[in-house]
Amino acid sequence: MSLLSTRGLSKHFAGLTAVNDVDFDLPEGQIRALIGPNGAGKTTFVSMLCGRVELSSGVVMFEGRDISVLPAHKRIGLGLAYTFQITSVFGNLSVAENVALAARRRVKGAMVAQVVTEALGKVGLADRMEQNAADLSYGHQRLLEIAMGLAQAPKLLILDEPTQGLADSEISDFKALIRDLANSTTILLIEHNMNVVMELADFITVLDFGQVLAEGTPQDIRANAAVQAAYLGTV
Amino acid sequence: MSISTKSLGLHLGLLAVLFVLQFVLPAYHHGNIARIMVLASYAIGFNILFGYTGLLSLGHALFFAAGMYGMGLVVNQFGLPPFSALLVGLLVGGLVALALGLLALRTEGVAFMIVTLMFAQAGYLTVLYFGEYTRGDEGFVIQQAERVMWGIDLSDPTNRYFAALVIFGVSLLVTLKLVQTPFGKVLIAIRENEERARMLGYDVFLHKLAAVVLSGVISAFAGASYGLLFGYVGASFASVQYSIFPLLWVLLGGAGTVLGPFVGTLFMFYLIDLSSGITSAYMLIAGVTLVALTLFAPQGFVGELRKRVWRWLP
Numbered sequence: 404m405s406l407l408s409t410r411g412l413s414k415h416f417a418g419l420t421a422v423n424d425v426d427f428d429l430p431e432g433q434i435r436a437l438i439g440p441n442g443a444g445k446t447t448f449v450s451m452l453c454g455r456v457e458l459s460s461g462v463v464m465f466e467g468r469d470i471s472v473l474p475a476h477k478r479i480g481l482g483l484a485y486t487f488q489i490t491s492v493f494g495n496l497s498v499a500e501n502v503a504l505a506a507r508r509r510v511k512g513a514m515v516a517q518v519v520t521e522a523l524g525k526v527g528l529a530d531r532m533e534q535n536a537a538d539l540s541y542g543h544q545r546l547l548e549i550a551m552g553l554a555q556a557p558k559l560l561i562l563d564e565p566t567q568g569l570a571d572s573e574i575s576d577f578k579a580l581i582r583d584l585a586n587s588t589t590i591l592l593i594e595h596n597m598n599v600v601m602e603l604a605d606f607i608t609v610l611d612f613g614q615v616l617a618e619g620t621p622q623d624i625r626a627n628a629a630v631q632a633a634y635l636g637t638v
Numbered sequence: 639m640s641i642s643t644k645s646l647g648l649h650l651g652l653l654a655v656l657f658v659l660q661f662v663l664p665a666y667h668h669g670n671i672a673r674i675m676v677l678a679s680y681a682i683g684f685n686i687l688f689g690y691t692g693l694l695s696l697g698h699a700l701f702f703a704a705g706m707y708g709m710g711l712v713v714n715q716f717g718l719p720p721f722s723a724l725l726v727g728l729l730v731g732g733l734v735a736l737a738l739g740l741l742a743l744r745t746e747g748v749a750f751m752i753v754t755l756m757f758a759q760a761g762y763l764t765v766l767y768f769g770e771y772t773r774g775d776e777g778f779v780i781q782q783a784e785r786v787m788w789g790i791d792l793s794d795p796t797n798r799y800f801a802a803l804v805i806f807g808v809s810l811l812v813t814l815k816l817v818q819t820p821f822g823k824v825l826i827a828i829r830e831n832e833e834r835a836r837m838l839g840y841d842v843f844l845h846k847l848a849a850v851v852l853s854g855v856i857s858a859f860a861g862a863s864y865g866l867l868f869g870y871v872g873a874s875f876a877s878v879q880y881s882i883f884p885l886l887w888v889l890l891g892g893a894g895t896v897l898g899p900f901v902g903t904l905f906m907f908y909l910i911d912l913s914s915g916i917t918s919a920y921m922l923i924a925g926v927t928l929v930a931l932t933l934f935a936p937q938g939f940v941g942e943l944r945k946r947v948w949r950w951l952p
Binding site for chain 2: 453455474475476479480484485487491492493494495496500503504505507508551555
């Protein structure tokens with residue numbers, strides 16, 4: 404059974420169709436990459452999955468349950484987590500408190516500190532717990548975002564362009580982190596960096612003009628002529 | 639020494655200083671400080687919503703007046719004893735805040751400011767409309783005999799000072815505790831980044847509503863206490879001026895700091911008091927000072943202190 408699936412999912416913004424009739428199935432335990440040219444509707448698509456954007460038509464199912472009309476915070480409560488494309492941390496709170504806010508939806512009391520330490524340790528920010536999040540470098544803020552996602556221990560982690568703006572060394576750390584994470588959670592990754600996608604993803608979905616252009620393993624996608632024309636060829 | 643011990647020490651220290659001041663201040667300043675402490679409690683209530691949750695209400699006079707009239711009317715009309723009347727004031731303030739929150743929180747940003755402003759104006763007009771009971775602009779006096787609580791005459795300056803200190807102390811310590819609880823941290827998170835808080839799974843609307851009610855209850859507490867301690871209930875306390883005051887006090891003292899509201903209220907009170915001793919154009923002096931402060935200390939006194947010296951200030 405799919406952990407998450409959509410049927411006929413569409414989003415119209417006053418005449419513009421951002422996402423058009425998408426059927427999508429994500430099995431449990433997979434690392435799925437969602438790729439496509441700018442404006443293909445990737446962020447709109449995942450925003451409808453986690454409830455940030457209201458869908459125009461179609462259905463979103465999570466663990467067999469129709470969540471199409473649930474408000475975002477309830478979907479998160481069911482085990483979805485979303486990290487933002489644009490770095491989005493609580494600037495005037497400490498790094499530890501940022502992660503604690505994520506952790507407290509799941510655990511209480513003394514467990515919180517333990518989860519925080521663990522999550523920050525995994526992304527390598529354990530020595531910066533007391534700093535204000537706003538004082539972190541951009542790359543570290545992205546890692547903090549991921550630590551917040553980890554602290555939620557979600558069933559499905561949606562990462563919206565997590566490597567954007569990271570240095571090469573940070574990207575290789577990131578890849579190791581995601582591989583480690585994939586043992587315990589399903590991951591949906593929007594990503595522009597093709598090296599990251601080809602290395603990490605078990606399966607790739609290509610969106611173009613709001614529709615699914617192709618789906619397949621990294622090898623399939625690399626060989627797909629339509630994808631090359633729409634996207635890869637332009638890189 | 640841990641951060642929470644340090645900050646508890648600092649806040650208790652302030653309360654201790656205020657306690658000692660009662661014995662040394664000349665009568666005039668003694669009365670002023672009592673007034674400032676009650677008004678600062680009002681600012682503390684405002685600060686929970688504005689400074690910590692990031693919601694700018696321009697209608698807090700509604701809550702202050704709800705507490706004041708809730709208390710005053712039951713004393714005046716039904717002869718309720720002061721403590722019960724105070725509780726009625728809190729209850730009325732809480733209910734008004736709940737109703738306003740349910741309606742106004744459907745809006746955001748500028749619309750929220752306008753909606754709160756309009757509701758407060760409606761509240762003000764309601765006070766005038768029911769002039770038969772409220773005595774409208776003129777207001778009404780709460781007699782000395784009605785201000786004796788548990789055998790303590792609150793019209794006596796010393797008793798009044800200590801009562802104001804208790805009111806202020808309660809408001810201050812409640813806020814200090816609040817901002818260290820998980821609930822308080824969620825409010826700050828909403829201020830910092832509402833969308834992110836929602837995407838961590840928090841029900842942002844419910845948290846904001848709780849903040850409005852809490853802020854309203856503390857403001858009503860201050861309003862009811864003010865009426866009780868100073869013996870007067872009047873429509874001017876429901877006017878737009880009293881919605882703007884707490885905003886000014888909090889901005890001057892430092893929004894989103896526990897001590898800021900007190901510092902801002904103290905400063906503004908004495909700024910007007912002292913400058914009106916020098917010239918009749920005292921608002922000019924006040925105005926220029928405010929502009930200078932906004933330019934050079936945009937985060938308010940305590941906000942700047944936190945930025946530059948004491949990073950741990952709550």
